[in-house]
Amino acid sequence: MAFKSRLALLVLIDSILVLSAVYVSYIPLHPSLGITSFGIVSTSAITMLICHHIFSFYYGLYQKAWEYASIGELLAIVKAVTFSVVVTGLTEHFVYNGVMFRGLVSTWMVYILSIGGSRFVWRTFRDAYFHRNKGKKKALIVGAGSAGRMVARQLQKSQEAELCPVAFIDDDLRKQKLHYLNIPVIGGIHCIESTVTKLGIDNIIIAIPSLSKAELNKIFTECSKTKAKTQILPKLEDLVTGKISVSHVRDVEVEDLLGREPVKLDMEKISSDISGKTVLVTGAGGSIGSEICRQISSFSPAKIVLLGHGENSIYLIDMELRSSYGEKIEIVPVIGDIQDRNRMFKVMEVHKPDVVYHAAAHKHVPLMEYNPREAVKNNVFGTKNVAEAADTFGVKTFVLISSDKAVNPTNVMGSTKRIAEMVIQKLDQESETKFVAVRFGNVLGSRGSVIPLFKKQIQAGGPVTVTHEDMTRYFMTIPEASRLVIQAGALAKGGEIFVLDMGEPVKIVDLAKNLIKLSGYTIEEIGIKFSGIRPGEKMFEELLNEKEVYPEPIYPKIFIGKALLEQEEEIQYLLERFNHFTSNEIKAFVINLANRKKNRIFTIAK
Structure with a gap:
């Protein structure tokens, strides 16, 4: 009407x-x-x-x-x-x-x-x-290009918008001192702090969709000097595909501030390896496993087998994939424990997957220090069960999700990951299946990562607890980690350890400071408390041992290493005599084994 x-x-x-x-x-x-x-x-x-x-x-x-x-x-x-x-x-x-x-x-x-x-x-x-602007918050738009002007126009026209654009910021000298939509371009990025103070800005909107991570970091550093809330335009691919419009500004996330551009996939190679094939993902309900499932679904596999121990997490990813791909892909949820050897063999026999992504693992460093027996059972025996089942039933490619903590490990979790790498390397020498491992650093937003913990502490009013002011870690996003895993499977020739070029390591304390600012608080309001290094933790992590590094990347931003396979006898001894060890003996044995050091227990036994 x-x-x-x-x-x-x-x-x-x-x-x-x-x-x-x-x-x-x-x-x-x-x-x-x-x-x-x-x-x-x-x-x-x-x-x-x-x-x-x-x-x-x-x-x-x-x-x-x-x-x-x-x-x-x-x-x-x-x-x-x-x-x-x-x-x-x-x-x-x-x-x-x-x-x-x-x-x-x-x-x-x-x-x-x-x-x-x-x-x-x-x-x-x-x-x-x-469209009077009474009662609206003043907004400063960073970027006077087409996207910035579209944001300004939509804010001007929308009666529901809470923001009123009052100025632009742009480094382009040709735009400075001009007016777009009756809004002045005040100056460059260095003018953000003074402009916010002078005009009483409440919100800053970063409206440059093609912005690189390094450039965003530079802009956010200037924005963080003010008390204005900082938001950002949606990602360029979301704008291009029409998922959302320029008016849907969002808060800046910690992931946006990683000083590294995402890895681009070899779509053709991945598609040929996955399209029309059967793919099995262990730990499919976890943060990494579920993202792997989402990403490989876009390559149209014939079947995805979602294997996991947690009933609810498998149910959630199963429902999510069915709503998006249920008519195109056969999706099979399987509840099973990788420590159950017979169950793993039966699953492989029934579904006969072409590719296996092994993401199931215990990964929490301090918890595994207190539970070394469970770490070995899950990360070593569980990996062995899944890998040998894959070998038996002719899986083409097996990809193990490993960790940077497997390099010169000082803790049980990292040691069990390194031993798991040794297990599949040994199998690769004997099997037709290509066995490879993928190492990456800490995954932002994954279960057990520092981000959810920091957010809870900030919501509670602080303080944010950081172990040590000099502690550094490599960080990546969940989608980025999953892309590396998928690309590694496509590049696999057998026996490799793939590593992402993760840029520079990030200080945990800097991550905490950024998260506090992004949450709308000052460092003084929340506070940061140093709690001391926890059991098994290192001050910094490595991605490849010096003896493992190939200097040239095999693929843009992806390096490859040939980790040395040593101490096969000791691995076999661990597998055979495991139940006779005490918890302390297990802890000492696996750390020495992963670091190629002499094991007192093994020496005495021989």
């Missing part, structure tokens, strides 16, 4: 304007109109009126939102008016054997002014009276 009412109103207004344009243009030119001349004017008016409505519908003048009118709408008006006048002139020629040129030219000018003016007067009226 609203559209019909709007259409009827526009048709009525345009009819009045068209008829007025004709008579205003013709009568002054012919002050003493005779019957014939009056007939020409009337015929011209009726013809022009009919033509106007026809061409208006054709060029969509009645469907356009005139509150957003611009050059495109003006051109549509010019076309509709011009063709209407041309058809009217032809009608005069054929009916009356003559054309009133001066009348038509005058009509054309008045016609455009009245039709175009009515639209733009309406836009001005709406801007002036319907």
